[in-house]
Each structure stands twice: as structure tokens, then as C-alpha cells.
Amino acid sequence: MQKLLLSTLVLALAGCQVTVKSQDGTATTYGLGPTKTSSTPAPEASPAPAAAPASAISPATSNQAIPSGLYSAQLQTQHKDGKGKLQNEVSKFSYLVEDLGGGRALVKFIGEGSAADPGGFGGLMSGETQAIGFAVYNKGVWQFSGKSEDGPCEARFTSDNNTLKHLSGRCSGAGNWGDLAWPRANTPLKFVRALQASERSMLQTGGGMVPKAASTPASSGSAHPYLGLIGKTFPSMQLPYQAFGFDGYNSKLEATAFAEMPEGKVVIYPVRKGSARYVLIAGHTNGNIDRVLDVRPVAASAGKRFIAASEEGDAVTTCTLNGKRVSQVFAYTQPGKAGSHFATASSKGESVWLVQPGGTQVIALRQGEKLACTQVVMGG
Structure with missing residues (x-):
């Protein structure tokens, strides 16, 4: 993916290669202008001569089975960057899957995505990653664990009627823009074609990367212990702290139990476990x-x-x-005078x-x- 701007900074981060591209400036906005969104499936690739056509692949007859093949989604959006310029954002995500039976599958994920940089320099920021490993079916969800x-890297997805629905994904240490390399929660990826012989061989040999054991659930060995909560549901505004493994809400530590973003789609729950702090991000259904989107x-x-x-x-x-001015923002800040709060993004x-x-x-x-x-405070 070729991108041209005045200056380019390439960051090699664990599990994700990120390119941040900017042009000089100082103003910062984020998505305050018009937004256009479209979604088109990725173009269908030609299968190898020995591969069966897509029509020959029947939907999974069991929740523990998934049609082997290539699943793909290509998304295009537009948002204004920090200089007020409308940027074209393009993302493409693919899963290569070979079902091994018995609730096990070989999987390779390939993702790349871009987003308007909300910072003062503007331009685009982008992320790319490839991960290969095993997926294990557990309680209705395929849990991918690989490298x-x-x-x-870890991911979670479901499969139904030749559609793979991505629930979550992350590579540990991927940095601030690592999530751009993964689809949003609940993104559907459509079945495109059967696996080619070279793809099946690549999956079986690990593609040069050694995956974790197939019997290891994706939640094991996580960068933090709460990725397994992604996809779980609970009554709105009633987070089950103990059931989810957190300490109970303490008003002396947090001024608010939750905060709903102005658009009304996302609710943020600041939570703790001992001295460690997390933000649980949930979406309304x-x-x-509420459904957990990320921790x-x-x-x-x-x-x-x-x-x-x-x-x-x-x-x-x-x-x-x-x-x-920005609207959909949350942070951990230092309090100042007269109701003011300040924060500088951490390195x-x-x-x-x-x-x-x-x-x-x-x-x-x-940073x-x-x-x-x-x-x-209203009335006070």
C-alpha cells in the first residue's frame, strides 16, 4: 500500500507495523465535519484449478465447524483529520481458515487499515499486521491464538452461513495505532473462495511463525487478563464487577461509574483490579x-x-x-482549578x-x- 505525504515516520511495533504520516500544522479536530461511509466486499480472487468453487462450499452444519476458505471485507470511509482536511480511509481484512474438525482450525489473519489522524499534524495514520496460528471453538466463539x-496475537470470531463475524483482535505491544490493523467489533467477512493448495500448505507449516498449541484458549497468555470478556453482555449501566474479575466500584477512586459518549453508541467503564487500571468499552445493543467491545x-x-x-x-x-474542540474523548487526567482537567498522552x-x-x-x-x-456541575 503506497502512501505519499510530506513526511513519513515508520514505527515497527510488536505484532503490528504502523506508519504514521503527517503534514505540518497545529490545529486539531476529529470527525467534526461530514462523514461518508460505504462498504463493499473484497474482489473475488481466482481459485487454484484443484479448488472447489465457492458455490460448492456449504454453510457450516455445526457450530463447531467452519467452511475452509478465504473470508474478506474491504471498507472505505471518510473523516476529517486534525487540520480539517477530509481523508479517504481504506481498510482491508482477510481470514484464511482451514477447518481441522473437532472445534479446531488453522487460521491466518491479514489486516491493514487507515484513519484520519486527529492530531495537530493531520494526514493519515495506518496499521498493518499478519498473524498465523490456531483457533479453538469455545462456548459459541472461535478463539484464535497465534503469532x-x-x-x-489473539482474536475472536463466530461463523454462520458462510460469513465470519470478527469480534475482537489485538497483537500485544502493538502500540497506539495497532487496532487499525483489525476490523471493528462485529464486522462481517464474507466467504470469497476455497483455499488454494499453496495457502493450505502455508497454514499447515505455520508460514514461518510458530503458533501456540491448539489446546491453548485465546484468553491464556494474554497481555492482560481481560481480553476474554470481549463479546460478553450485561444490563446497561450495571457492570458485574466481581463476575468480570474486577474490584467493586469505589467512588473514592473514580468520580463516576461510567460515561456515555455523546453519540450514544459507546459507554466507558473505568475499572480496577488492585493497583492496575483498565477502561472497559461497551456498545449498546x-x-x-451492553456488549463488551474491548478492555x-x-x-x-x-x-x-x-x-x-x-x-x-x-x-x-x-x-x-x-x-x-473535540466531543467523543475520554482520558485519565490531572485536576486543575475551577473544574479544569489536563492530560498529555503517555509514551x-x-x-x-x-x-x-x-x-x-x-x-x-x-505521545x-x-x-x-x-x-x-449543573445547579452547583
């Missing part, structure tokens, strides 16, 4: 039910107070990023996040981005 060239560890150096932008309620919170872990407008994807801001928020 990229730089480290371990039908029937007042992200908070940098040890992050500020003490959790705060999130809010346009209504008992406390109205407005925020600026590098001096420019060691995540501390300031933006939710992509119109969707549920969360992007952690890079040096400066957030300032003012909170006004």
Missing part, C-alpha cells in the same frame, strides 16, 4: 443490553482522575485537543482516547497530544 513476526489497560503514569466529554447530565464536560501505554465519529472504534492518542477539559 505475528514480532509477537503473540437492543433491549438495554484496555491504562498507563501506570496516567493521571489520577477519569473524565469523559459529556453534553448533558449532572456534569457537562467540554474538552479540547491541542486547543481545538508508555494508553491514557487519552478518542471514539471514531459514527462508530465504536476507539483510538489511543500518541505529546494535549487534552484540556472543563467540567461544570
Whole structure:
């Protein structure tokens, strides 16, 4: 994927190769302008002569079976970057799957995606990754555990009627933009064709990377112990702390139990386990039910107070990023005077996040981005 801009910074991160591309500037906005979204399936590739055509592959007759083949999705969106310029965002994701029977499969994931850079330099930021390993069927979900060239990766997906639905994915140590290399939660990838002989051989030999044992669930050996919660549901605004493995809510540690983003699609729950802090990101579903989209560890150096932008309620919170107004943001901050709060994105872990407008994807801001928020308590 060729990209041309005035300056290019290439970061090689564990499990993900990231390219951040920017042009000089100071203003920062994120998705405050018009948004256009379209989704088209990836073009169908030609199968090898020995491979059966897609029509010959029947849907899975058992929840523990998945049609072997290539599954793919290609997405195109537009958002404004930090300089107010509309950027074309393109993402392409593929799963190569060979069903081994008995709730086991060989899997290779290939992903690349871009997003408008919300920082002051503007431009595009992008992520790429390839991971290969095993998937194990467990309680209705396929749990993938494998490796990229730089480290371990995990993903979760379901399969039904020749469609693979991606639930979550991450490579440990992938950095602030690693999530761009993975589809959003609940993205469908359509069956394109049967596996070619070379692809089947690549899966069987591990593609030069040694995967974890097939019997190891994806939740084992995680970068943190809560990735296995992704996809679970609970009543809205009633997070089951103990059942999910967290300490109970403590108002002395967190000023709020949860924060709903202004668009109303995402709810953020600041949680703790001992001294470790996390943000649990949930999305609304039908029937007042929240579904866990992600659980992200908070940098040890992050500020003490959790705060999130809010346009209504008992406390109205407005925020600026590098001096420019943003709406869908949450962070761990240091409190200042007269209801002010400040944060600078950490270089060691995540501390300031933006939710992509119109969707549920969360992007952690890079080192040096400066957030300032003012909170006004209504009636007080």
C-alpha cells in the first residue's frame, strides 16, 4: 500500500507495523465535519484449478465447524483529520481458515487499515499486521491464538452461513495505532473462495511463525487478563464487577461509574483490579443490553482522575485537543482549578482516547497530544 505525504515516520511495533504520516500544522479536530461511509466486499480472487468453487462450499452444519476458505471485507470511509482536511480511509481484512474438525482450525489473519489522524499534524495514520496460528471453538466463539513476526496475537470470531463475524483482535505491544490493523467489533467477512493448495500448505507449516498449541484458549497468555470478556453482555449501566474479575466500584477512586459518549453508541467503564487500571468499552445493543467491545489497560503514569466529554447530565464536560474542540474523548487526567482537567498522552501505554465519529472504534492518542477539559456541575 503506497502512501505519499510530506513526511513519513515508520514505527515497527510488536505484532503490528504502523506508519504514521503527517503534514505540518497545529490545529486539531476529529470527525467534526461530514462523514461518508460505504462498504463493499473484497474482489473475488481466482481459485487454484484443484479448488472447489465457492458455490460448492456449504454453510457450516455445526457450530463447531467452519467452511475452509478465504473470508474478506474491504471498507472505505471518510473523516476529517486534525487540520480539517477530509481523508479517504481504506481498510482491508482477510481470514484464511482451514477447518481441522473437532472445534479446531488453522487460521491466518491479514489486516491493514487507515484513519484520519486527529492530531495537530493531520494526514493519515495506518496499521498493518499478519498473524498465523490456531483457533479453538469455545462456548459459541472461535478463539484464535497465534503469532505475528514480532509477537503473540489473539482474536475472536463466530461463523454462520458462510460469513465470519470478527469480534475482537489485538497483537500485544502493538502500540497506539495497532487496532487499525483489525476490523471493528462485529464486522462481517464474507466467504470469497476455497483455499488454494499453496495457502493450505502455508497454514499447515505455520508460514514461518510458530503458533501456540491448539489446546491453548485465546484468553491464556494474554497481555492482560481481560481480553476474554470481549463479546460478553450485561444490563446497561450495571457492570458485574466481581463476575468480570474486577474490584467493586469505589467512588473514592473514580468520580463516576461510567460515561456515555455523546453519540450514544459507546459507554466507558473505568475499572480496577488492585493497583492496575483498565477502561472497559461497551456498545449498546437492543433491549438495554451492553456488549463488551474491548478492555484496555491504562498507563501506570496516567493521571489520577477519569473524565469523559459529556453534553448533558449532572456534569457537562467540554474538552479540547491541542486547543481545538473535540466531543467523543475520554482520558485519565490531572485536576486543575475551577473544574479544569489536563492530560498529555503517555509514551508508555494508553491514557487519552478518542471514539471514531459514527462508530465504536476507539483510538489511543500518541505521545505529546494535549487534552484540556472543563467540567461544570449543573445547579452547583
